[in-house]
Amino acid sequence: MIRIFLIRHGQSLYQSLKIVSGMNEYGLSGLGKVQCKNIGKKLSSIRFDYAYSSDFKRCIESYEIIEDELKHKPSNVIYTPILRERDPGSDLLKSYSEVYPLQSQTMVDRENNAETSEEIQIRAQGFFNQLITQQLYQQSFQKLPLDSLNKMILSSQVAEPHYSHHIMRSYIHQAQQFSSSQKSTSCTNILAISHAGFITEAIQFLYKHQNIKYTDGLQPAVYARNGALFLLEIEAQNLDDWKCNIYLRNYSKSIDAPFESII
Known part of the structure; x- marks a missing residue:
């Protein structure tokens, strides 16, 4: 099992000023720092x-x-663009009052060059696929002998023609050593820090993947x-x-309290 603790960052300085931010920012506000300390x-x-964070x-x-x-x-912390916030396009650095009254219009209709929901969900799918592949390969490395691993990977499309057998065999041996150092439990705990837009679309992707809908055919918001x-x-x-x-x-409860299902 993979357990992903997916967290939205603390309040940013731009948020406190009610301005749409992108990469041009100054980090967290005082409140945002307190929020993160409480979560920690x-x-x-x-x-x-592992820990993954937007860069x-x-x-x-x-x-x-x-x-x-x-x-x-x-033991491993990865800062990655795959967890970034939605690219706001021409809405960057505009005030909330300018942007959010228009949110009922689609991104295409508004022609602001913003990243679409579908594009963000493709990023989310890539992130989940990466974690699942990592988990599956670790389990495979733990269960298969080295000779079988050589045959499996050297005969697959992963082995590009310009890779020598020596290099690939060295890679497999290192991967097996890495996997054998992991805990014997099959549960991997992952901490992921991202943004409201990405988290919303990631969960929408999960709903679609499992065909979860309300009775009116819509996914929960x-x-x-x-x-x-x-x-x-x-x-x-x-x-x-x-x-x-x-x-x-539930923010007011301790981490030992049961999580509330939202599906």
């Missing part, structure tokens, strides 16, 4: 295997504050407040056969 305290007892400053700062509260620091914490539990057989339970953490 709630997660302090969890042993995370925007407000997420990097959020992760650093959260990490300071963790008793067990993740989700909005992540600053410091919101979602728990995604993924059980995967392969990249085409996996399911995800989605839970929302």
Whole structure:
């Protein structure tokens, strides 16, 4: 199982000024720092295997504050553009009052060159596929002998013609050593820091993947407040056969309290 603790960054300075921000920003506000510290305290007892964060400053700062509260620091921290906020196009640095009254119009109709929901969901799918593939390959490396791994990977499309057998065999041996150092449990805990737009579309993608709808045929709407914490539990057989339970953490409750299902 993969357990993803998906968190929205703390309030940013631009948010406090009610301005649409992109990469041009100054990090967290004082309130945002407090929000992240509180989340870190709630997660302090969890042993995370990996941490992923958007490479925007407000997420990097959020992760650093959260990490300071963790008793067990993740061994791998990756800052990645795949978790970035929706590209706001020409809405960048406009005030909320200019932008949000127009939100009922589609992105295409508004012609503001903003990233569409479909494009963000493709990013989200890529992120989940990466985590699932990583989990599946770790399990495979733990179960297969080295000779079988050589045959499996050297005969696959992954082995490009310009890679020598020596290089590939060295890679496989290192991967097997890395996998054998992992915990014996099949559960991987991942901390992920992202943005409201990405989180909304990531959960919409999960709803579509599992064909979850209201009786009127619409997917449930989700909005992540600053410091919101979602728990995604993924059980995967392969990249085409996996399911995800989605839970929302009630901010006022301790981390030991049951998560609330939102599907």
